[in-house]
Amino acid sequence: MRTSSEAADRSESSAQLLPPHRLDDAALAMLCSAGEHLEATRALLDAEYSRRLLLLRLLVDEVSARPASVGPLAPAGEAWDLLARAQRRRPEAVHRLLMNPQTGLWAAHALRGLRGTEKSAAPLWADLGNLHALAAAGAVLAGLDFRILVPAHHGAVLLPCLGRAQVPAAGPWSTAEVSAHDGTACVRAEGEGPGVPVPADATRDAPGWSGMRRISARHDGLALHLGVDDLARYPVIAGAAVPGRLDEAELRNWRRAIDRAWALLVEDHRDSAEALAAGLFSLVPLPAAERFRPRSASASEAFGCVMVSAPGPGADEEEAAVELAVTLVHEFRHTLLNGLMHLTTLAEDCPDLFHAPWRDDPRPLSGVLHGAFAFSGVARFWRDRAARTEKSAAERARFEFALWRRESRATLEALRTHPALTGTGRRLVAGLLAGIRSWDTEPVPEHVLLLAERAAAHQRAGWRAHHVLPDEAMVRALADSWLDGADPTAAPDGGSVVTDPAGCRLDAFAHLVRLSITDPDGFAEARNGGPRPKDVTPADLAYVAGDLAEATALYATQTHRPASWGALALIAGGGQDGAAGRPEVLRAVSRAVTRRSGHTPPPAELAGWLGGARAAGRAHNGSGSTSQLTRSSQDTA
Structure with missing residues (x-):
């Protein structure tokens, strides 16, 4: 496979890679703002793809040096070669596989497991064997003839971006064979029975097969395509339960909700919509939350994925569409900042904890920076809404704009001179502040x-x-x-x-x-x-x-x-x-x-x-340190 020649950072603690290339100054300037931009998103996507290739190559090299780690499966090099064959036949399909947020979550998890820095409920060979499942999925998408063993959990075989086959189980963890000939793919328990055919349209359910379903929304010439990650094996938030399978009624409700939110974004927040169309890949559905308190999350290794709760009870369609739209923007901004943080350090380690006005708990510096970046975009969203709505919807938008303009600015002002910020971190804070200060003259009623x-x-x-x-x-x-x-x-x-x-x-x-x-x-x-x-x-x-x-x-x-x-x-x-x-x-x-x-x-x-x-006395700034706080491994704020 084609990889960057840049060296990889083999740090045991982070499993991060050195940046494959730097953002140009124009893309960085667009990121240092309260808006979402297509050009900056594309630059981060290119960087993230190179990073995924590096991460996979590093994983393959380390597994190859420990051949017993893959247990009953083929050597890692054979799976890599199959994936390379698929890439030569259908590069766009393999690109989609590698940019799948589940691929990022798995690769980081597997590398930490291989190095002994993270425990897993699965045996190591089964975690590492997702490489073989990834290669099998790529080969199916490319129409190759092939045969390869992959892990099965209680008989469930997950092929990334395609779906899940259910075959007879030989135990909690076993192997299954994925093969294809003349364009027809099949999954079977090793050496047993006719197996489960992979449908030509893998998004559809079939006997023994649960398709990886998708939600597509189109409005005014702009389309959003999201995979529905209700088959996900690796949780977005470490330690959290993976979502259950949506039933057909729930899926229809999600499609309607995304349709309405997408139309609103395209009509009234076109720049944001163009960026989301390019960089948002999957949705992890969560149950409905309280009204005005949607639950959402994202993670640094799952670029382009958003966890979000279904529209809450009691809200009308317009309110629900606005709530979902702003939540998508909020979490996408976390994705953008995660992408930037894969390329450069924004802040050095800092023991202090801070008040973050969008959170109930004290936050480390990186978390506060994440929140300030996300909520400056939230403030911008509500600013735009206030000019496009009327009556109670406009009043709500004005309140949200006033609140998040105030809170984002206060937080950024406090961060502006923090000694732990790097040069890029200071540039980010300064850019966000400049945008928020430009809104000082925006008319908001006194009450x-x-x-x-x-x-x-x-x-x-x-x-x-x-x-x-x-x-x-x-x-x-x-x-x-x-x-x-x-x-x-x-x-x-x-x-x-x-x-x-x-x-x-x-x-x-x-x-x-x-x-x-x-x-x-x-x-x-x-x-x-x-x-x-x-x-x-x-x-x-x-x-x-x-x-x-x-x-x-x-x-x-x-x-x-x-x-x-x-x-x-x-x-x-x-x-x-x-x-x-x-x-x-x-x-x-x-x-x-x-x-x-x-x-x-x-x-x-x-x-x-x-x-x-x-x-x-003087006002306390809300910072301090304590050994009683366990820092989160996620960057969601």
Whole structure:
């Protein structure tokens, strides 16, 4: 097969390869922006294809040096030669196979398994044997005559980009034979029976065969083609369960949802749609999530794949189309940044953890950078929508634009001078900031700006209440002052970030704003004791409705919830998160006073008193380090 002559980095820890070539300056400039561009996407695709070839060549070389590692299968070189024959016959088909996101996930997993840095539920030979399945699939697509053994799991034989055959099982892991003659391919348990024919149209189900189905959407001359990864063997997120097979009704619903979202993207976000058409390859379907809280993910080794939840209940077709469209853009931007990070380092290792306003948990620097890149594009999406819709849809778009413009800019400003950023990392941050700053003059109604400000402050205060531990000496001094009836001492910076697993759904304020805009009757019903969103309390509803007295009284009865302290601090400070003291300090001082005196101070009174300490201290930036956080292996933010 044709490979780049560049050397490979054989690092045991990352299994990454050195870049096969560099992006030109124009492509890099397009990536350092809040938009998606076809030219930049194509440049990353070329680089990723070369990288896949290098990764496969490295894997074949290492397996060939350990011939026993493939167990009952043919030597790795024979599978590689078959794949090379297929490439000579049908290069476009093999290109599609190698760019399949499952190929990237498998190759990285197999190389780590071969080197002993990752455990697998499958025997090593079966993981490595996906190379043989890849070669078999390429040979079928190329119309070659061939015969090769591949792994079977409980009799299931997965041929990448084609489908899955079910043959008699000789045990949990066994071999099966894939062969083809005169254009007819067949899968059979080794030495047994007539086997399962591979249909001419492999996307269709047949006896013993589950096709790798596809969703195609066309609008105004632009098409999106997605494989439906409901047969995937390798999960996008390490440790997660692979999805189950969609039934026909679920598949029809997905096709309708993609059709509507694609028409919206092509009509109103054409540049984004052109980039997605070139660089988005597969969809991993997830069950429906809560309204306004879609679940989605991507991974660095699965270029062009997006995991996304089905449209949630309660949303009308237009709302569901917009939600799916923005989620596709969001995750595709993660794919783009992953592609760039395969070519160059954006940040050196950094032990600090940071507040990311789109996440409930503390994030490492690379995760915050990923999120800022993705959400700058989300802000751009909503900016465009605000100009193209009307009534409640326009109001929702203006709120989302105001919120994510604010949060992306604040995060990028904090990152701008971070010493761990490389030159390219600084260029990326500067480019994103320049785009967001150019939106400063965009007209947004004052009441919408206020809602966005309060939503941002509420999330940040809840995050701090859960994850920041204040300095103990400072807490003792403040407790002394309260018990002595004195003015509060200054509250200087200090403390550490420790991940609290209970800190989740901290976006309650923004979630309720969305509900109040798009479904005011539903908001009113929740306000009057009816069904309300998960983990939203009556205090949250009162706060969003503007009844601060009721909200304060209710939050004061919920001080077992850390986020309630954040809200109390905000209300005491007039909605400004910098005015009323840090909520983690408020919570800790209340506990200290209670322990020492046996009496719990009134939360609202303590929050107002502590506001005097805030004026004398500096704002904490939310960074710190802790050994209690396990960094995620994914770059999704």
